[in-house]
Amino acid sequence: MKALITGITGFAGSHLGEYLLSRGDTEVYGSYRLRSRMDHIEHLLPHIRLAECELKDPHSVNEMIREIRPDFIFHLAAQSFVPTSWNSPTDTMTNNTVGQINIFEAVRKFDIDCKIQIACSSEEYGMVYPEETPIKETNPLRPLSPYAVSKVAQDYLGYQYYHSYGLKIIRTRTFNHTGPRRGESFVTSNFAKQIAQIELGTKPSMIYVGNLQAKRDFTDVRDVVKAYWAALEKGDPGEVYNISSGEACTIHEMLQTLLSFSEVKIELKVDPERLRPSDVEILLGDCTKFRDKTGWKPVIAFEQTMEDLLNYWREQLRN
Numbered sequence: 001m002k003a004l005i006t007g008i009t010g011f012a013g014s015h016l017g018e019y020l021l022s023r024g025d026t027e028v029y030g031s032y033r034l035r036s037r038m039d040h041i042e043h044l045l046p047h048i049r050l051a052e053c054e055l056k057d058p059h060s061v062n063e064m065i066r067e068i069r070p071d072f073i074f075h076l077a078a079q080s081f082v083p084t085s086w087n088s089p090t091d092t093m094t095n096n097t098v099g100q101i102n103i104f105e106a107v108r109k110f111d112i113d114c115k116i117q118i119a120c121s122s123e124e125y126g127m128v129y130p131e132e133t134p135i136k137e138t139n140p141l142r143p144l145s146p147y148a149v150s151k152v153a154q155d156y157l158g159y160q161y162y163h164s165y166g167l168k169i170i171r172t173r174t175f176n177h178t179g180p181r182r183g184e185s186f187v188t189s190n191f192a193k194q195i196a197q198i199e200l201g202t203k204p205s206m207i208y209v210g211n212l213q214a215k216r217d218f219t220d221v222r223d224v225v226k227a228y229w230a231a232l233e234k235g236d237p238g239e240v241y242n243i244s245s246g247e248a249c250t251i252h253e254m255l256q257t258l259l260s261f262s263e264v265k266i267e268l269k270v271d272p273e274r275l276r277p278s279d280v281e282i283l284l285g286d287c288t289k290f291r292d293k294t295g296w297k298p299v300i301a302f303e304q305t306m307e308d309l310l311n312y313w314r315e316q317l318r319n
């Protein structure tokens with residue numbers, strides 16, 4: 001079986017590559033863009049095959065799909081940082097939707113019989129009322145950022161290509177996920193890096209923060225990539241599934257958890273640049289539908305994830 005991961009050089013992509021290799025039942029292919037950094041996948045390079053591909057270019061995507069003829073596609077590549085989407089809404093929209101359309105069209109053009117997982121997001125739910133939590137897949141989508149709108153578009157394109165052409169697309173709406181290798185702009189990694197810098201003495205004992213009242217449902221990335229596999233193995237094409245832990249904490253509580261693994265004393269400073277024009281107040285997911293279908297459930301405790309993330313940054317900064 002051949003599995004193609006778009007965005008294999010990224011956070012979730014690198015963990016998924018590792019997981020698929022550990023299973024031993026798939027040949028792993030990954031797409032990357034010219035100038036992508038390879039540090040997350042250096043250890044995988046001897047075992048995977050890479051295809052340089054600009055997903056926005058239909059010709060480039062056609063060539064890749066025609067040559068690989070994958071059995072499974074995990075479409076993870078995206079502009080995934082919400083604040084960037086406020087500054088570059090056009091780029092976010094184009095990257096996230098055009099790339100996916102090009103993949104779908106290539107699969108149609110070369111008549112590839114494959115299953116496709118697309119990485120949709122809890123951000124699509126956007127403005128959620130307290131009585132709507134934990135959020136089910138049937139909740140209305142009320143996106144609050146250009147990123148969220150781009151994910152709604154990806155989600156509905158998946159729905160539409162399934163119904164129009166029978167493409168075997170499974171949509172996963174993943175809630176926040178983190179762990180080692182998380183990009184440093186995202187809140188968990190950003191705070192963990194700041195703590196590790198303070199420990200090293202390379203930064204004053206001040207942590208810069210944004211909105212600490214927001215609530216998020218965090219799952220370890222190493223559990224999330226197993227869910228992506230389960231989605232293609234056992235999920236129903238055309239369906240959409242939430243992937244979440246079912247528990248939420250405030251960003252402030254998340255920071256306290258990170259700090260519980262450190263001796264440093266810190267002060268907090270709100271950096272106005274970190275506040276968003278509109279922030280999603282609460283994302284707490286109900287993943288009963290996915291659990292019932294696949295048997296998946298997260299096994300890594302939140303505290304473990306936070307400790308591993310902090311240790312990741314300690315190691316990065318030592319090297």
Ligand SMILES: C[C@H]1O[C@H](OP(=O)(O)OP(=O)(O)OC[C@H]2O[C@@H](n3cnc4c(=O)[nH]c(N)nc43)[C@H](O)[C@@H]2O)[C@@H](O)[C@@H](O)C1=O
Binds near residue numbers: 174210214279
């Ligand atoms: C599911 C969804 O998950 C992620 O989107 P996100 O929730 O925006 O992730 P984040 O880590 O940037 O922010 C989480 C929360 O934390 C607040 N916050 C406070 N202080 C800082 C801060 O200093 N930095 C950041 N980045 N956020 C901060 C911020 O305002 C927000 O309320 C992406 O993977 C996305 O691709 C995705 O699909």
